[in-house]
Amino acid sequence: MTQTAAKKPDASPLDELSALLDSDMRAVNAMILARMDSPVKLIPQLASYLIAAGGKRVRPLLTLATTAMYEGEMTRAHRLAASVEFIHTATLLHDDVVDESEQRRGQDAANLVFGNQASVLVGDFLFSRAFQLMTEDGSLDVLRILSDASAIIAQGEVMQLTTANNLGTTMDDYIEVIKAKTAALFAAACEVGPVIAGVSEKDARAMAAYGMNIGIAFQIADDALDYIAAREDLGKTIGDDFREGKMTAPVLFALQNANDEERAFWTRTMSNREINNDDFDRARTLIAKSGALDQCFDLAYSYRDKAIEMLHQAPAGKMRDILEALTDYMINRKS
Amino acid sequence: MTQTAAKKPDASPLDELSALLDSDMRAVNAMILARMDSPVKLIPQLASYLIAAGGKRVRPLLTLATTAMYEGEMTRAHRLAASVEFIHTATLLHDDVVDESEQRRGQDAANLVFGNQASVLVGDFLFSRAFQLMTEDGSLDVLRILSDASAIIAQGEVMQLTTANNLGTTMDDYIEVIKAKTAALFAAACEVGPVIAGVSEKDARAMAAYGMNIGIAFQIADDALDYIAAREDLGKTIGDDFREGKMTAPVLFALQNANDEERAFWTRTMSNREINNDDFDRARTLIAKSGALDQCFDLAYSYRDKAIEMLHQAPAGKMRDILEALTDYMINRKS
Numbered sequence: 001m002t003q004t005a006a007k008k009p010d011a012s013p014l015d016e017l018s019a020l021l022d023s024d025m026r027a028v029n030a031m032i033l034a035r036m037d038s039p040v041k042l043i044p045q046l047a048s049y050l051i052a053a054g055g056k057r058v059r060p061l062l063t064l065a066t067t068a069m070y071e072g073e074m075t076r077a078h079r080l081a082a083s084v085e086f087i088h089t090a091t092l093l094h095d096d097v098v099d100e101s102e103q104r105r106g107q108d109a110a111n112l113v114f115g116n117q118a119s120v121l122v123g124d125f126l127f128s129r130a131f132q133l134m135t136e137d138g139s140l141d142v143l144r145i146l147s148d149a150s151a152i153i154a155q156g157e158v159m160q161l162t163t164a165n166n167l168g169t170t171m172d173d174y175i176e177v178i179k180a181k182t183a184a185l186f187a188a189a190c191e192v193g194p195v196i197a198g199v200s201e202k203d204a205r206a207m208a209a210y211g212m213n214i215g216i217a218f219q220i221a222d223d224a225l226d227y228i229a230a231r232e233d234l235g236k237t238i239g240d241d242f243r244e245g246k247m248t249a250p251v252l253f254a255l256q257n258a259n260d261e262e263r264a265f266w267t268r269t270m271s272n273r274e275i276n277n278d279d280f281d282r283a284r285t286l287i288a289k290s291g292a293l294d295q296c297f298d299l300a301y302s303y304r305d306k307a308i309e310m311l312h313q314a315p316a317g318k319m320r321d322i323l324e325a326l327t328d329y330m331i332n333r334k335s
Numbered sequence: 336m337t338q339t340a341a342k343k344p345d346a347s348p349l350d351e352l353s354a355l356l357d358s359d360m361r362a363v364n365a366m367i368l369a370r371m372d373s374p375v376k377l378i379p380q381l382a383s384y385l386i387a388a389g390g391k392r393v394r395p396l397l398t399l400a401t402t403a404m405y406e407g408e409m410t411r412a413h414r415l416a417a418s419v420e421f422i423h424t425a426t427l428l429h430d431d432v433v434d435e436s437e438q439r440r441g442q443d444a445a446n447l448v449f450g451n452q453a454s455v456l457v458g459d460f461l462f463s464r465a466f467q468l469m470t471e472d473g474s475l476d477v478l479r480i481l482s483d484a485s486a487i488i489a490q491g492e493v494m495q496l497t498t499a500n501n502l503g504t505t506m507d508d509y510i511e512v513i514k515a516k517t518a519a520l521f522a523a524a525c526e527v528g529p530v531i532a533g534v535s536e537k538d539a540r541a542m543a544a545y546g547m548n549i550g551i552a553f554q555i556a557d558d559a560l561d562y563i564a565a566r567e568d569l570g571k572t573i574g575d576d577f578r579e580g581k582m583t584a585p586v587l588f589a590l591q592n593a594n595d596e597e598r599a600f601w602t603r604t605m606s607n608r609e610i611n612n613d614d615f616d617r618a619r620t621l622i623a624k625s626g627a628l629d630q631c632f633d634l635a636y637s638y639r640d641k642a643i644e645m646l647h648q649a650p651a652g653k654m655r656d657i658l659e660a661l662t663d664y665m666i667n668r669k670s
Contacts, residue, residue, distance in 0.1 A: 040494045094459060098452040117433040120455055121492045124429060124462070128486035131466055135478040143470040143478065151463035157456045159375045 012333070013325035014056060020322070021064045024074055024081075028060050031082040035129050046114045046122045050089060053107050058330075059189040060085045062323075066207050067193030069319040076196050079137050083146060084189045086130035091153055091185075093123035098157065099244060102237060142192045145208075149188035156180025160246065167255065167271045169247035175216065178223075183215025206313040210323070213307035217300040218330040223248035224296040227287050239280045245270045249299065251283075253292035262286055300331045347668070348660035349391060355657070356399045359409055359416075363395050366417040370464050381449045381457045385424060388442050393665075394524040395420045397658075401542050402528030404654040411531050414472050418481060419524045421465035426488055426520075428458035433492065434579060437572060477527045480543075484523035491515025500580035502606045506587055510551065513558075518550025541648040545658070548642035552635040553665040558583035559631040562622050574615045580605045584634060586618075588627035597621055635666045 011019075018025060036047040060081035067077035096109040097116045104110065111119040127150070134143050160177045163169045190211030194204045226241045227250050241248050247270070255266055265282065268274050287293060304327045311327075314320050346354075353360060371382040395416035402412035431444040432451045439445065446454040462485070469478050495512045498504045525546030529539045561576045562585050576583050582605070590601055600617065603609050622628060639662045646662075649655050 038490055038493075040490050040497065042493050042497050043490065091459075094455050098455055116451075117496055118493060120429050120433055121489050121496070124426075125486055125489035125493065127459070127462065128482055128489055131478070131482035132486060135475055135482050138475055140470055140473055140475075143466070147463055147466035147470050151460055151467060154456050154460035154463055155373055155375050155378065158373075158377050158453060158460065161452055161456070162375065162377050 013322050013329045014058065014061070014333075016322050017061050017065055017326070018057075020319070021061060021068065024064045024068075024078060025057065025061065027075075027078045028057075028064070028081045028085070031078055031133075032085060035082060035086075035133065036126065038125070042114070042118060043122055043125055046093075046110055046118055047089065047126060049113065050092065050104065050110050051085075053104070057085065059088050059185060062186065062189045062211060063193050065193075065319055065323060066190045066314075067197060069314055069317070069323070070194045070197035070199050070203075072193050072197030076137055077193050079133050080142060080192045080196070081189075083130040083133040083137075084185065084192070086126045086133070087146065087150060087153075088185060090123040090127040090130070091157075093119045093126070095157070097123075098161075099240065137196075139192075139196055141195050145188050145191055145195065149184045152180045152184040156182075156184070163247050165245035165271050165273060166247060167267060169252065171249070171252055174247060174249060174252055178216055178219040179212065182219040183212045186215030186218070187212035203313060206310045209310040210307050210314075213303045213310065214327055214330045217303040217307065217327065220249050220296055220300040220303070221331040221333075224250050224293055224300075226250075227284050228293065242269070242280050242283050243275065245273055249296045250287045250292045253295040254283075254287045254290045257290040257292065258286070262290075297331065304328065304331060348657050348664045349393065349396070349668075351657050352396050352400055352661070353392075355654070356396060356403065359399045359403075359413060360392065360396065362410075362413045363392075363399070363416045363420070366413055366468075367420060370417060370421075370468065371461065373460070377449070377453060378457055378460055381428075381445055381453055382424065382461060384448065385427065385439065385445050386420075388439070392420065394423050394520060397521065397524045397546060398528050400528075400654055400658060401525045401649075402532060404649055404652070404658070405529045405532035405534050405538075407528050407532030411472055412528050414468050415477060415527045415531070416524075418465040418468040418472075419520065419527070421461045421468070422481065422485060422488075423520060425458040425462040425465070426492075428454045428461070430492070432458075433496075434575065472531075474527075474531055476530050480523050480526055480530065484519045487515045487519040491517075491519070495581065498582050500606050500608060501582060502590065502602060504582035504587065506584070509582060509584060509587055513551055513554040514547065517554040518547045521550030521553070522547035538648060541645045544645040545642050545649075548638045548645065549662055549665045552638040552642065552662065555584050555631055555635040555638070556666040556668075559585050559628055559635075561585075562619050563628065577604070577615050577618050578610065580608055584631045585622045585627045588630040589618075589622045589625045592625040592627065593621070597625075632666065639663065639666060 032051060033048075036051065037044050063081040063084050064074070064077050067074060092104065093110055096104055096111045097119050102109055102112060130146070131143070134146060156177050156179070160181060163173055163177060187208040188211070191204050191208035194207045223241065226238050226248070228238075251266065251270065255263065258266065265286070269279050269283065307327045308324055311320060311323055367386060368383075371386065372379050398416040398419050399409070399412050402409060427439065428445060431439055431446045432454050437444055437447060465481070466478075469481060491512050491514070495516060498508055498512060522543040523546070526539050526543035529542045558576065561573050561583070563573075586601065586605065590598065593601065600621070604614050604618065642662045643659055646655060646658055
């Protein structure tokens with residue numbers, strides 16, 4: 001088997017996308033840097049602490065890729081991609097305060113370094129900046145899509161708070177939470193580009209559905225990883241969800257498969273929050289042996305399939321092929 | 336002296352404004368209630384806890400009054416007034432988390448009742464709702480004005496964090512902070528109505544300047560009240576600024592007037608945060624005897640004068656008269 005020079009044998013679809021959209025991504029990064037600046041220096045310090053730590057820029061890449069696929073105006077896409085990334089960064093800052101996170105992207109979480117106060121306020125600043133950028137672009141459709149997504153994200157985060165520690169949480173509740181807190185922004189990131197490219201409403205909705213479904217698949221896999229990944233690979237501590245009593249897919253599947261003694265374990269740890277030192281290991285063992293992990297990945301792949309079905313409404317070509325390959329990558333990227 | 340039946344002898348300009356705009360304010364309140372609703376019930380519970388506790392609705396009243404004064408479309412003003420109030424409510428929720436407040440509007444602060452997590456997220460939700468409302472209205476000018484204001488508010492709050500406990504803070508720094516964290520939203524609240532009424536840029540800017548100047552006057556007076564008001568009158572604890580080491584006008588004036596021993600007191604309490612039980616009483620005494628309170632109110636009245644000058648560019652009439660009377664009320668409302 002031969003490989004072309006352009007494509008490294010181990011390049012991920014995300015690497016391919018980054019290479020293909022390299023000059024656009026540079027423009028987006030330059031815009032992010034310029035627009036997170038402020039005379040109040042703590043703002044760029046805190047924002048760049050998080051943004052410079054990396055992150056794969058999946059959401060802005062999706063905005064660029066879907067715009068390019070529909071031959072939209074790339075200079076407009078740069079601004080929208082930066083908006084999407086600012087909304088994402090703002091939610092990360094607020095999430096870390098809410099979750100009392102200790103690690104993010106392989107380093108101490110911003111709230112630990114700069115304090116909760118600054119994290120809340122810089123999140124608000126970036127959120128405002130996102131709306132300033134959209135306003136400069138001037139599309140009311142884009143403003144509608146991203147203000148709707150922002151409200152839904154906050155709603156999903158609150159719903160997650162109210163389902164935590166509740167063993168009565170259903171799989172439907174869980175899917176509703178992750179659709180809102182995670183997938184809605186993927187959906188918006190994939191829809192705004194086609195919308196400014198002037199595609200039909202049907203095509204724009206198909207791209208939103210592609211984003212929604214890869215977002216759901218991604219979050220299910222991410223939640224499974226919190227019970228399997230090595231800390232170094234994930235760039236954050238594992239077991240956070242367990243300690244916070246978040247009712248995620250691996251726990252819900254394990255509960256479905258549990259006998260009485262195992263159910264008592266989950267009630268004590270997740271519901272009553274009485275957690276001993278070796279309980280997380282026990283939780284991992286239960287999840288692994290019950291088949292819950294396989295069920296998580298099966299579920300994630302079913303959303304991957306829906307994503308591909310939606311994607312096939314878009315014009316065939318190299319960009320679509322990469323976006324199709326990306327659906328698997330969203331699930332496997334860290335395992 | 337006779338009084339007309341319509342006007343109670345002790346009616347404040349805010350009461351007059353509320354009476355004059357009664358049906359509009361009802362529409363705004365109905366919209367606020369409808370749009371803070373969510374299937375995730377913790378959201379309306381928390382939001383209504385704060386919103387139902389009262390607050391004088393000064394900002395939405397200003398939006399209605401300035402729109403009416405320029406004969407703008409009141410149905411549009413309702414939506415914008417609700418937007419302004421949502422942004423204000425979101426910032427209150429986030430401020431109380433940031434300041435670790437214990438009281439707001441005469442009751443326990445929302446973060447104490449519902450937790451910091453929910454306060455941050457419901458704030459994000461209301462902020463998103465504000466942008467949804469503006470998008471529905473469809474004016475990009477309004478979106479620009481209010482997204483700019485939101486970014487400036489967050490910037491001002493971060494600046495306040497960085498000046499706290501810093502005895503080198505100048506009066507200019509302080510004015511910059513309160514312009515951003517408080518007055519920018521008053522300015523925006525007064526500008527959006529005239530803008531949708533289609534006034535000239537010069538007239539719109541004059542109304543923004545009116546709002547900016549009453550906002551500054553209001554905040555200076557509010558900061559003075561933190562060293563004089565009875566807790567019952569203000570609906571919150573006094574002394575919060577002192578305990579947090581916020582460098583506000585009364586402290587800055589007292590510092591300007593301080594001898595060495597007094598300066599040592601301010602250094603120990605504000606800068607080093609070594610605060611004993613009777614230090615707040617000492618602070619109040621120093622501020623009162625140094626003339627700092629008079630200086631605060633003189634400064635506030637100088638901004639009141641600028642506000643009136645700007646207001647006089649607007650068409651003469653009953654609404655303008657009330658808005659003029661309101662400038663004093665913003666300073667004296669609680670003392």
